[in-house]
Amino acid sequence: MKYKFYNEDCIHGAKKHIKDNTIDLIITDPPYGIDGDKLHKHYNRNEEHVIGGYVEVPAEEYEDFSAEWIKEAERILKPGGSIYIVSGYTNLFYILKALRQTSLKELNHIIWKYNFGVYTRLKYVSSHYHILYYVKPGKKHTFNTFARYDATEKNENGGSANYIDREDVWSINKEYKPGQKKNKNQLPTTLLKKMIAYSSNPGDLVCDMFLGSFSTAKVALKMGRQATGFELSENMYAHQNEAIKNIKFGSLLPEQKSKSMTLRNQGKRWSKADLEKLAIHYQILYKKHGTKKKSIELLCEEFGRGRFSIMNALKKVGI
Ligand SMILES: C[S@@+](CC[C@H](N)C(=O)[O-])C[C@H]1O[C@@H](n2cnc3c(N)ncnc32)[C@H](O)[C@@H]1O
Numbered sequence: 532m533k534y535k536f537y538n539e540d541c542i543h544g545a546k547k548h549i550k551d552n553t554i555d556l557i558i559t560d561p562p563y564g565i566d567g568d569k570l571h572k573h574y575n576r577n578e579e580h581v582i583g584g585y586v587e588v589p590a591e592e593y594e595d596f597s598a599e600w601i602k603e604a605e606r607i608l609k610p611g612g613s614i615y616i617v618s619g620y621t622n623l624f625y626i627l628k629a630l631r632q633t634s635l636k637e638l639n640h641i642i643w644k645y646n647f648g649v650y651t652r653l654k655y656v657s658s659h660y661h662i663l664y665y666v667k668p669g670k671k672h673t674f675n676t677f678a679r680y681d682a683t684e685k686n687e688n689g690g691s692a693n694y695i696d697r698e699d700v701w702s703i704n705k706e707y708k709p710g711q712k713k714n715k716n717q718l719p720t721t722l723l724k725k726m727i728a729y730s731s732n733p734g735d736l737v738c739d740m741f742l743g744s745f746s747t748a749k750v751a752l753k754m755g756r757q758a759t760g761f762e763l764s765e766n767m768y769a770h771q772n773e774a775i776k777n778i779k780f781g782s783l784l785p786e787q788k789s790k791s792m793t794l795r796n797q798g799k800r801w802s803k804a805d806l807e808k809l810a811i812h813y814q815i816l817y818k819k820h821g822t823k824k825k826s827i828e829l830l831c832e833e834f835g836r837g838r839f840s841i842m843n844a845l846k847k848v849g850i
Contacts, residue, residue: 533780534748534758538768541740541761545603549759554607555673555735556756558726558747560617560718561600561626562586564593584766585743594625600740601629607738608635610669613730617643617718618661626663635665638672639699643722646704662701662726673735678728681794683837701725717743723750724783731756733784745771755781795835801844809834809841810848 537544564587588596604614614635618626630637641662648658666672680692706719723746731737733755739747740761748758752775762768801809809830816826830841 534752534775536742536745536748536759536768536772536775537761538763538765538772539761540763542599542603544761545600545607545740549607549738551606552609552612553736554738554759555609555612556727556731556737557604557608557612557614557740558723558737558751559604559615559740559760560716560743560747561597561741562588563619563716564588564590564596564622564625565619584764586763590622593622594628597622597625597629598632601626601633601635604740605633605635605667608667610667611672613638613664613666613672615726615730616663616665618663620657620661623661630663630665634668636668637663637665639664642700644700644702673730673732675729675732677794677797679725681797681837683797683839685839696725697729718746720746720750723747724754727751727754727756733781742771743767745775749775749778750783752778752780753783755784794837797836797840801847805834806844806848809844810850813845813850 684692737751742762751758
């Protein structure tokens, strides 16, 4: 299976179609129980390009609903599997309560800060969501610490890019797609890529209990993972189940591969021969490209090390 989606309620659908302990990663964004089907009025949004049919959960049912689908999520996750739940503030309490009624273990309570929150005058502007990152006990969970940045990479301010990327406050903007068909509350690709890269490997099975515009599934497939999930709305399901056929399986993988390729010698001691080779190759590259930056970039690829490792080694050989 590369993908299989169901136009069904996720609680009954999971019971019917998904066996115990079979899912590597769940990333999901449940309806918020705050009249999400009418949210455009609140945000003053133009709904012309929004695919209709969003199914909301009545506020009075939210507690039981959360407990039920989270119990199903726990059942279908493999031991060591991970789950990320995106939640607003209003009903966060019920999601946390439901999680605490399972065996799932909290690893992080992430704050996702986004741009353009709801404008307010007499209080602070609300501009964040909660992402609850839990794992099912029983086996070591997947966490690819260096999936995105190696230990020596620096950000523009000289801080460790890896450390900053792994802090539990994420500043990621929502996508603005003027004129394109979309779903309400569509999760940004950047956000999904991050969770998928850290918490799964190519070939793993990723499930979204509330597919909406199938954004989790689309990014997962592009990253060479398998995908499954549920969407109750007939209209949204029909539209996206067609659209997913155009997704290129694995198309985002080269991006990842080149990253891991550059790190294949990370942490290894430099041999004398390698240092000599580095000095010679640096001279050749510098002559050809004329900049230190470009030469170092190419040396990173050639030697399978990060920029700082190359720079330190160049210093050692007097460059
Ligand atoms: C917040 S949206 C998900 C958005 C999605 N993450 C995206 O990026 O497009 C929640 C979705 O859950 C769907 N939904 C509501 N109740 C459901 C249920 N019981 N089972 C499956 N889907 C449901 C809604 O129709 C809506 O599309």
